[in-house]
Amino acid sequence: MTDSSGLSRRGFLQAGMLAGAGALAAGALAGCAPRAQEAPHPETASQEAHTYWLGEEPTVADADIVATxxxxxxxxxxxxxxxxxAGTASDLGLDFIVAEKGTSVGDTREYVGAINSKYTLEVADPVDEMKVLNELTRYASGRVDQRVIKTWLNEGKEMIEWITPIMEANGKTLGVTPMEADHPAGGTYYFAPTIEHFFNPTYEYPMRNDILEWHIQEAGHEVSYxxxxxKLDHDGNRVTGAVFATPEGLVRVNAAKGTLLATGGYAANPEMIRANLPLVPACCTAASYSPRCDGYGLRAGLWAGGVKDVNGAPVIFDRGAVPAGVDCGYVVDADGREHFPATHYQLNIGSQPFLKVNRKGERFVNESLPYDTLCNAASYQPGGVWCQIFDGNAVDDILRFGTTGCAAYTTAFMQMGMPLDDFIAMDGGTGLMQKADSLDELAGLLGFEGEAKQQLMDTIAHYNDIVESGVDTDYGKEPHRLSKIIEPPFYxxxxxxxxxxxLDGLRINEDMQVLTADGSVIEGLYxxxxxxxxxxxDNYPEYIVACACGRTCTEGRHVARLLAGDLA
Ligand SMILES: Cc1cc2nc3c(=O)[nH]c(=O)nc-3n(C[C@H](O)[C@H](O)[C@H](O)COP(=O)(O)OP(=O)(O)OC[C@H]3O[C@@H](n4cnc5c(N)ncnc54)[C@H](O)[C@@H]3O)c2cc1C
Structure with missing residues (x-):
């Protein structure tokens, strides 16, 4: 790897600052500013309505490049x-640069799915890979390329078996979550194979991306923050590298073998969300996304000739706790920025299948539906929100419910014997979770008045009858997920x-090469x-637990192995 400026990174930074190149970059990047555009009316400009968020690719003059x-x-x-x-390229001796807009590595996503690794085979029967393939396809109603999914199915185990010794050498220990393959949820069964790997202690520094940064540093590399x-540098159907705005000015990176877009999704871009995922503002109150994931990399891939999945695919969890009266949808802050109204990240107990009612006090859904399915159903209710109600027997209920995936976070603390109130406080629920000695008082604290309050009382009485009978004749919730609301305190x-x-992005093939509209490969772009x-x-297949990070890690490693000649 060479810097054509001939300077070390530190020297390069200083030289750039002396030259005042930041101002130069700002001028050269005028085209980068989000274009203030109104969405065209969908009926009069349907095609444009899908892409008005794309904007125009910035132009960069060679004279404005301060270093190559x-x-x-x-x-x-x-x-x-x-x-x-990066870690894979480092191990395989592939010359690389990893360029990051932030000042640290991105947040590590802790749970990593991989099929039939030697670790899962120690605790569970082999998983039928074809069943996973077809289950993922069913979640997506076929809007997938099965060959792309198969890269993860085939190579995920190699990926996790490669990273595990690196993690262990840095003090982490591998864990695997055994699953009940036929998982009851929402009145039916979902396939939930044992594929989830994680590293203990979880959510504690150093995490996987930190350790990978150390790993490449030990080999003499560094992340370029x-x-x-x-923009991507592209000529015809070929990408040759990219241009970056840095504190020193515009830097061009030429990549002889390949350029990998690994810039995440677009959850932090309300304009793209509204255009591609119109249901999201109708059913979300909270932001759990990384603010760095603004979709710019996806737009750059489209400017270079790529095409995007037509359907959107959000990851939505049913945990966006808000005070009474708050609706789903964006709000605008004093600086004119749009964001979701919740001040809290996620309140995990929201995923427990307790009674849930709408603002009218009516039960409207089978509460044990998967996370996002429940949110989608709630989007048909006033404000898109629901109220979850339970009683002083909640700990026993949670232990009996047997939720899985990250909903089992609450269960784990109950199993450890943490008092419920302590858990709610630890998870950030103070001031959001209401607690009262009577249902009447609770209803008032939750903002139910008049007819809605009476309806709530009637709903609870009816629900208690259902629980008593053991059969949910209204929505078919599993008997073990029914729980009476009779014991104070009430919550x-x-x-x-x-x-x-x-999770919707650039169309790729099984080698992660970005494709054009006619299915041809954009040479050099992954x-x-x-x-x-x-x-x-449309959704995240949450019972194929951790498949998001599993496929992400597998795909990243695949591209490095491919370019290093490590794949047969
Ligand atoms: C809170 C949370 C928890 C999650 N937990 C799990 C989990 O446990 N298991 C699971 O399977 N999935 C999980 N997911 C989903 C998972 O994060 C994703 O599916 C995926 O792993 C993200 O990886 P990525 O590399 O695509 O993007 P990211 O990890 O977000 O990395 C993108 C990087 O690109 C950088 N970048 C963006 N734009 C630019 C630019 N213009 N120039 C330069 N750099 C740029 C960003 O700063 C960032 O560092 C979770 C998601 C969230 C939000």
């Missing part, structure tokens, strides 16, 4: 896909969805993780 760097493999984004690609993608909290990320598509549609 050359490498074999350019990785854009030091998140989950990017750091796996403050490298904000401006209640309003919820909407929490948006985590988006996409991995949430910026890439062909894997999901």
């Amino acid at each position: 760097r050359d490498t074999d493999f350019l990785i854009i984004g030091a998140g989950n896909a990017g750091m796996m690609a 403050n490298y904000d993608l401006v 209640g909290c309003w919820f909407g969805g929490a948006l985590l990320t988006t 996409a991995a993780g949430d910026v890439s598509g062909c894997f999901y549609s």
